[in-house]
Amino acid sequence: MSPPLNLTKGDLDLAASITINLGFLARNFYDSKTIDVVSAFSTFFNTTPNATDSELLSFSGARPNDLNILLEMLGDRDLLRDSILWLDAIAEYLPRTPGGAHLLIPVFTVFTVLTSIVLALRLWSRQTIAGGVRGYDWIMVFGYFMTLVYGSSALYHSININTASQFWSYSWNEIALQQMFYIYLDILYPIAALIIKSSLLLFYYSIFTNRYLRWSVWATFGFTLATTITIILYSIFKCHPVNYWSEWYTSTCDPHQKIPYLVTGSLLIFSDVVIWVLPLPMVMKLQLYRRERIAAVFTFSLGIFACIASIFRLQAVYKFFLTSAGTGRTPVINTWTIVELNLAIICASAPALRALCIRHAPKLLSYGSNSTDSSSRSNNSSGGGGMQNDRNIRKNTRSVHGRVIVHHDQMRPADHDLASLRSGISRTGSGWSDVEKSVHYSSTSRIGSPV
Structure with a gap:
């Protein structure tokens, strides 16, 4: 019989089933590759076509009950022999891919x-x-x-x-x-x-x-x-x-x-x-x-x-x-x-x-950017009035969770003043609540599933 060049999925399923079952049955070959076990059994059946149960047990090292169960699954001994001979004939065409x-x-x-x-x-x-x-x-x-x-x-x-x-x-x-x-x-x-x-x-x-x-x-x-x-x-x-x-x-x-x-x-x-x-x-x-x-x-x-x-x-x-x-x-x-x-x-x-x-x-997260320097230059160029305005704004603010928040009844300061304010705020966490610290210092995530 000429071995097939293209094995179907069904062929590969059958080959896997034969190697698994024969591998467990043949206790004398537990350290040999199951495909080599198939080859050894093929040689045995070719040289002993009418092997008895005792000869098969002696060759394989199988337990009597295991052999009986396998033969009951297959239906008869001839099918066992034919399956092994078929698998040995196509062994060279079986895929062999490496692990991961x-x-x-x-x-x-x-x-x-x-x-x-x-x-x-x-x-x-x-x-x-x-x-x-x-x-x-x-x-x-x-x-x-x-x-x-x-x-x-x-x-x-x-x-x-x-x-x-x-x-x-x-x-x-x-x-x-x-x-x-x-x-x-x-x-x-x-x-x-x-x-x-x-x-x-x-x-x-x-x-x-x-x-x-x-x-x-x-x-x-x-x-x-x-x-x-x-x-x-x-x-x-x-x-x-x-x-x-x-x-x-x-x-x-x-x-x-x-x-x-x-x-x-x-x-x-x-x-x-x-x-x-x-x-x-x-x-x-x-x-x-x-x-x-x-x-x-x-x-x-x-x-x-x-x-x-x-x-x-x-x-x-x-x-x-x-x-x-x-x-x-x-x-x-x-x-x-x-x-x-x-x-x-x-x-x-x-x-x-x-x-x-x-x-x-801080620059990685746009904190302390160049806008701070430009705001400072703008304040300096405006003279003492800019510095006085900054002091007045700070005076009329309150601290909430360590951040400077302008009172709701105060005028919104100019953009350059607000930028100066924000650049001066400490973000070290002193005075923050535990909840607010969690946003900056703590952890989160998830995971999941079985194998």
């Missing part, structure tokens, strides 16, 4: 360096500007280390375990190790996401004074915690026994795993959006100049980028369950997970970075 290390290594490296720098700047900003590092900052540091653990585990999996994308390129021991890592990463991801979200929600709780908003924080945390626990429990107990790869024929798994993963992933994205939106009504009520209000809303809204990464991750999970022919998509899922978790930390630290810019590099 080439994709994961640069993503992990870049985001680890970037997130480390951002988190260090955040802590520096808290310590030097906001009056000290708070509890929710340390929780975020813990979230960073959990993100690092996830990324390192995924990278190890990609380099040392997931070296190829098809089952026939692995031994059964390698396949079993992959299944173990899947459960481990399934559990690690929602835990890391929950820690990061907890940091954000604790921060919100510390600055919210409205009872309704505080209850919203508790409700969001409870919803996120319940979803996370559901994901963890499902990941562990979706199959019985938990280490189903050790009892491949007798284990039972949920045949509809895609649905729970997509539902829980969508729920986590929903909680991401809620956490992103939660502080915006508070920010809109702050007494800020229009430009600063827009900047504050934009700073708190950066979490939308992490939300987008979460959506792409969920799409990768969906494609993973649609993928067939023994080709896995786990490296793609791990890559989007690393992007999502790191973006969540980076976006959460944006307000603290903004505070550093205001303090140490």
Whole structure:
């Protein structure tokens, strides 16, 4: 029989099924690639066409019950032999694509360096500007280390375990190790996401004074915690026994795993959006100049980028369950997970970075621009009258949250005087309320979903 040059999807599905089942059956070959096991069985059947059960068990090392189950699944021994001979004939035409290390290594490296720098700047900003590092900052540091653990585990999996994308390129021991890592990463991801979200929600709780908003924080945390626990429990107990790869024929798994993963992933994205939106009504009520209000809303809204990464991750999970022919998509899922978790930390630290810019590099945010100098020159050129006018305006103003606000019954000063006033206002945060400090010094973001 001449082997086909173009294999169909059905051919590849069948090839994957044969390699998986034969790989588990042949306990004498657990360290050999499953496609090599197929070749060994093909040779055995060619030399022993009428092999008995005892000869087949002796050659493969299979347990009698496992062989009986496989033969019942196939219908007869002839079909087993024909399937193995067919797969051995087309083995050279099976696709063999590399794993995802080439994709994961640069993503992990870049985001680890970037997130480390951002988190260090955040802590520096808290310590030097906001009056000290708070509890929710340390929780975020813990979230960073959990993100690092996830990324390192995924990278190890990609380099040392997931070296190829098809089952026939692995031994059964390698396949079993992959299944173990899947459960481990399934559990690690929602835990890391929950820690990061907890940091954000604790921060919100510390600055919210409205009872309704505080209850919203508790409700969001409870919803996120319940979803996370559901994901963890499902990941562990979706199959019985938990280490189903050790009892491949007798284990039972949920045949509809895609649905729970997509539902829980969508729920986590929903909680991401809620956490992103939660502080915006508070920010809109702050007494800020229009430009600063827009900047504050934009700073708190950066979490939308992490939300987008979460959506792409969920799409990768969906494609993973649609993928067939023994080709896995786990490296793609791990890559989007690393992007999502790191973006969540980076976006959460944006307000603290903004505070550093205001303090140490105001021109980056158009604070202390050349308009100050031009205003000063204008005041000087107008003589003592300009300076007297400035003193009168300052005398007739009051401080609200550390900002100079002109009384409602006073005339609006000239533009050059107002520019001079604003340029002289200290933005170090002294005298600000906790809510207003939060816009300049604090954190936000979101994250979400399962693998």
